[in-house]
Amino acid sequence: MVYWFLVHVLLCIVLFIAAWVYDWMQTGRGNLQAMTIFIQTLTSVSFIAAVAFFGKALIDDDGDGVPDEFEKGKDDRK
Numbered sequence: 001m002v003y004w005f006l007v008h009v010l011l012c013i014v015l016f017i018a019a020w021v022y023d024w025m026q027t028g029r030g031n032l033q034a035m036t037i038f039i040q041t042l043t044s045v046s047f048i049a050a051v052a053f054f055g056k057a058l059i060d061d062d063g064d065g066v067p068d069e070f071e072k073g074k075d076d077r078k
């Protein structure tokens with residue numbers, strides 16, 4: 001599920017850049033306003049926090065398919 005979300009986000013970023021380049025080629029000039037908003041979004045606090053969260057969620061040391069971040073507290077209940 002984490003991988004699916006990451007692939008989805010990456011696909012959207014690649015799609016945006018591809019569409020932006022296509023628009024540049026079609027109109028002859030880059031849409032700097034759209035690119036500025038795109039860069040602002042990528043460097044926003046919430047996006048950085050999301051990337052950090054998914055980076056953590058990808059760590060699964062015991063290999064049971066459940067990210068270790070989501071297993072926190074599980075051992076306490078035993």
Ligand SMILES: [Ca+2]
Nearest residue numbers: 064066067068
């Ligand atoms: Ca695990």
